[in-house]
Amino acid sequence: MQDRMIARAKELLENGTVDRVMGWKKGEFIYDVTPAVFYTADELEKDFVMNAFTAANVSKYLIAETKKPGRILAFLKPCDSYSFRQLMNEHRVDRDNVYIVGIPSWGKADMEKIRALGITGITDITEKDGDLLVTTVMRETHAVKKYDVYLEKCKNCKSKRIVVYDELLDGENGEDVPNNRFDEVAKIEAMPPDERFAFWRGELSRCIRCNACRNVCPACSCEKCVFDNPKSGVENKAPADDFEENLFHIIRAYHVAGRCTDCGECSRVCPQHIPLHLLNRKFIKDMNELYGDYQAGETEQVRHPVTNYRDDDAEPGIVYTRGGSGR
């Protein structure tokens, strides 16, 4: 697929459809790929990569890129396309300045999980028939089932459908995927309150406030974050104690509620492995249950559940009485 993408990108550069390409760039190791913009065929040939580790959601980069002159080619995976659609709904990206080639995604691998299998001294990883072949300095080759090392966001993939594109690399679109992404939320809901509190305190107190979650999140793309703004009253840049982290993450989750497409980037990039997606999914689950199913970015939607209402919405007291949250 990488070759086909490079070939198509070169064509589109050549025929003037676009003047640059948003994609992923090789790093020192196969697994450290970063989103990058390519300007020439040479650059594409040299550095453009598409493999099991190109998980990064590039949609957020397009906020800045589509404001620049010219037109950019963006390869969007299904989950990226939801984020992009949502950014379109929020008028954050200029659709006319981007040419979107939808690419299928078969799931991305989590390097931590490969390492957790006990494989050390990894020199190379190649893909073969849905498996990963991991080569080590000892010249051993381990076959790893990709499913076993999926990123959380891929394990609970919600859709293989690309919701916005100019063309599809494969010519055909994927479909929504049945998933159990709310199971873990339900599990936490079922804990006694003290246990829930202990769970979250344990998770959130590990936060080092590196802001990676905020920086990667396509919904967290404010011109200026409230946490950086002295006028907001909650300005707070550095980690201070456990409570601050509670606050930061609650507010962050609240601010993206209704706009979060559940792309899972926050948890993917967290160096402390805090399951941040469980906060976002809690909001999504609540909104689905209380206000009807809603998927941010899926359609051209003017109002999301938090900026909408019905006369007969549930009263806030329902939080304490409805089932599912064992107490």
Added chain:
Amino acid sequence: MQVRNEPWKPLIVAFCCNWCSYAGADLAGTNRLNYPADVKIIRVPCSCRVNPLFILRAFQRGADGVIVCGCHPGDCHYTSGNYYARRRMTLLFSMLDYLGIEKGRTRVEWVSAAEGQKFAETMNSFVETIVSLGENKRLEDLRCKTE
């Protein structure tokens, strides 16, 4: 800021919309309907002005309970403000519950300008709930309590 050495008294912040609930509180006063002095009211134009940040901030600074009062659904002075507030508060309260914060520390109550009685009753029962829950330890920021 001082180290607290008096016996604990609950601290309750009540956000009241200007048009219904604040007037309801006034009516409770006019009718001399007693409720504990632990309740401190902040006037906002509409319940939809209450940012979840304000509530979190109150807890951070040591509030033991926060209650938001607005016009009854359908009666909002601004037609739809309390409907937005209802969704926002529902989601926030659910999240706080999810994080293991005791249920009952937050409440939304619709109080009209004619419901002085209901205002006083609501405050009495809310204070009772907070007293039974005890001090808010889970959300407060300890640095705000001690030098």
Added chain:
Amino acid sequence: MQRIGVFVCWCGSNIAGTVDVKKVAQTLGREPGVVFSADYQYMCSQSGQDLIKDSIKQYKLTGAVICSCSPRMHENTFRKAAAAAGLNPYMVEIANIREQVSWIHKDMAAGTEKAIILGRAAIAKVHLNAPLIAGESPVTKRALVIGGGIAGIQTALDIADAGFPVDIVEKSPTIGGKMAQLDKTFPTLDCAACILTPKMVEAAQHENVRILAYSEVAEVKGFVGNFTVKIRRKARYVKEDVCTGCGLCTEKCPQKKAPDEFNLGLSNRRAIYIPFAQAVPKVATIDPDYCMMLKTGKCGVCSKVCGVKAIDYTQKDEFIEENYGAIVAATGFEPIGLDKFDEFAYSLSPDVVTSLEYERLMNAAGPTGGTLLRPSDLKHPHTIVFVQCVGSRCDEKSEKGVPYCSKVCCMYTAKHAMLTREKYPDTEVYVFYIDVRTPGKNFDEFYRRAVEQYDVHYIKGMVGKVVPENGKLKVQASDLLENRQLHIDADMVVLAAAIEPDKSARPLATMLTASMDTNDFFTEAHPKLRPVESPTAGVFLAGMCQGPKDIPETVSQASACAAKVIGLLNKDRLVGNPCVAHSDELMCNGCSQCANVCPYGAITYADKEFRMPDRTTAVRRVAQVNPAVCQGCGACTVTCPSGAMDLFGFSNNQIMAEVDAICK
């Protein structure tokens, strides 16, 4: 740093009885920024106000905190006093230590402590207050009435009588609306045309009324007092100012197959037509769907016969733009389509008609010249079944019909039944009803007359099925009171179709940023206290577009609406509430969430250029609040994720400061 004065009121013994006012004044006097504090028996009295004024001047106060009764009581008093002393009135905050403290807490120590805390919160807020100046905007002294039915005509006439120019925009070729199609009106049975057409003429002749018939609103910009409206004047292909309405063209036109809308398609008209004899303006209109000249370029008869050369086949839609201070929506209603009600055989038999069609069949100017003949064979019907609540009061979940009561059907059905029996005593008349609802002056008497004097058979129950068979309509129905099934061989069935808002209302509401309920009726600003205003300032409501109502109610609402419009137009300038939202353009993402929750449509977006730190320029979409439209609820401020949207007078910072002061 502010220089704040604190003024603690005793309110006689009302406050001082349970709050140690001296201690409150002293303690608050030591708060940072407080340069003066005092207590006084009656702060609202003249001498109390003088104390405030003098202190403001003497201590050069930049802010004042009054610890007194509820701000709902005296906030304005103290703001005015401050303003008189040269302090911006919005630099005054009230700590409510009477209703919230002294009147409810009996314990002096606890009350005093709470009063001090509330005072501190007010001081903390004043520290962050900024002088606010209410914006002013001029008022264009001209009103637009959208819809030329009885509601629109009455509103326009009342506004015009008060001396303000009014434009009526009507989408059909003539004003008059649905009332013009009615035969008689309940409960007095006077003829609709006899009471309506004089009003139409009055409107046409009024020096302050301009009728823009065959026109539609295309675009609305602006806000209360300052609307700019683009109006599409549809091509009539007849010069309106030249045509004399002689009607010769409508007799000579060879195309006779166009359905006559005025008679609801029960008869045909020519391709060039005048809707009815008393139409206003009385000018001909060419129907481009039927005119041979416009379709094929061959004919031109009307042009040849027209003595004044009014025909212009080359006419195009024109747009005019006009400024208005107030807009009235009076878009009216239409009966619901009955395509989902096959059980009543409406689409199967021409003898199943709607009540409005029945009006035309009874009307002397109708297709049958006022003789009741059934449409299929033009014979006199001997058995007529009326069915009420067709599509009204349906289950909310059902696919067809509307959930509300259409309100007028019970009365007009009683009218139809009565008139039919009066004119044709040999006719058997059955009325099937769920309930008969007759609240209104002389309404119940009217209905009882139909039952008692005219022997109309009122049967509680619903018609289940109507089957056309051998020239008859087999009606199957249930009689709930007798608990039996009925089979009636009827000659005609008349369906009281539910009414719904006119289809033009929804797009109009979008243009006006006026809100609608789930049934597409316009929402009033307050259901009890502001029933003729829309929540959007400057937009008013008259007639059925706001909810089902009969003619007297419509006329009363129209006049009430006119009174509101006159009140607005009478002002030279509108003074706004300065406590409105505003957006910090440097922080705004332009994401539109604020506009989505704004109930007033006060927020618009503009692309603005920004200088970036690297000296380049970037164009960003940013939100802008129109302070004349914003009512200051603050819904947008909480929706805004970046905190760019804030509210003057109740800013994020100010409320946070109050929270902090209380939680100290």
